[in-house]
Amino acid sequence: MSHPLEGQTVLITGGGSGIGRLLALGAAQRGARVILWDLSAASGEAVRDEILGVGGEAEAFSVDVSDRDAVKATALETGPVDVVINNAGVVTGKNLLDASDEAIERTLQVNTLALFWVTRAFLASMIENKRGTVVTISSAAGLVGVAKQTDYSASKFAGFGFAESLRVELAKADAGVNSLVVCPYFISTGMFEGVQTKYPRLLPILRPEYVAQRTLDAIESGRHQLIMPRFVRALAPARMLPVALFDKLTNQLGVNNTMDHFVGRLSDRLNR
Template identity: 65%
Template sequence: MQYDLQNRKVLVTGGARGIGRLLALGAAHRGARVAIWDIDAAAAERVSREIHRTGAAAEAFGVDVADRTAVKAAAQSTGEIDVLINNAGVVTGKKLLEAQEDEIERTFQVNVHSLYWVTRAFLGGMVERGHGTVVTVASAAGLVGVARQTDYSASKFAAFGFAESLRAELAKDSTGVNSLVVCPSYTSTGMFDGVRTRFPLLLPILRPETVAKRALDCIERGESQLVMPRLARTIPVARAMPVRIFDRTMNFFGVNTSMDGFRGRATRPADRAEQPDGLTKELK
């Protein structure tokens, strides 16, 4: 079912940078009023100003999506939402024995628990009005486990399961509300700086502009799942193989060496805040 973003109100969590910022800019460019939630209130405000400069409407809120009380308060201030994009996420990129306990907990609080707090704050209104979309930004790491991602990959498997169960629940009750799960592989936002791909043609490091545009297209087309790149769509099929062969196949494609050079965002504190010319056009 077509769900044009024109005149919709769209909330993007983690909308201050990376894919979230581009989702916010792109949604605004397609005629939506945008609310940006981010733990970095100043950066969220900068994106809001970027959107204002294009003549569209936007509001920024400093919110930690892992904090249930903060989410409830921010939801009150934000008001009704037509499209909720659960995008905020974090990664540690450490081996199981090297990660701190609080880092592991934080991964689940931000990448998983927040899905419940934020979605519960807005879903009732969508169901009452008989329309809306809940987008869960999971990951290709929600389809396959990856060395140095025991916390991150597990959190994204959970996000995938959340979105799929929600889709079933919403359809069963004929609510008119859609659940879309977005599973990109590595994307050049800074979050996964240092990762590498063995076959760049088959498994390229994605551009965040491409991911954001495809996700916005999927919302507008009422689709339920976006897995990028195309080769990643074969992962569930590959699971029909014996585990030993599956593991060898993933090793062959370099999945388990991809994180060897991981540095993450720590190496890139100053993000691209400015909007390159023609960016919003690309997101349309």
């Protein structure tokens, strides 16, 4: 079943930068009314103005998606939407013992708990209208554990489980609402600064424009899963191999070796 975005209202968390900004611009180009939620009022308003400048329709709100009371209040101000894209995310880029308590808590709050608060704020109206899509931006790190990302990988595994369980729940209730989970490999947005892939033809650093376009295509086509690149899909069932063989496979592919120079996102380091 197709779900064209033209005429629909699309809410994007973390819409003021990175993939969120590109999703917002792309949705507007497809005729959607765009609602931008971002922690930074200036960033969200800048993207809103970009969309308005080319004749699109957009609004921007400053909200911390990890604050459930703020989410509820802003959702009332925003009004019903047709598509929720849970895109907001943070990463620390530290080994478990090197990360601060505050950084770990923030990762889980933004990457995992916020999925519940944001989705719950809009899901009832979607079900009432018997249409809508909830998008969860997970990660390849939500399929395979990755070094120097224990908190991030755990949060993205949880995100994948959230999206899959929600899909089953909605299908069982014949709610008319789709749940789509998106799992890209590393993206060249600066979030994973320093990452280098060993076999770029198998596991390339993805262009953010490509990821945004494919995600919007997946929403419109009614897909349930989008894993990029396709080879990453093979890593999930490979986890059923004996641990020694699985570790050898991922090491040969450089899944963990590539994290040797990973230092996290510059803005995260400055804000801690």
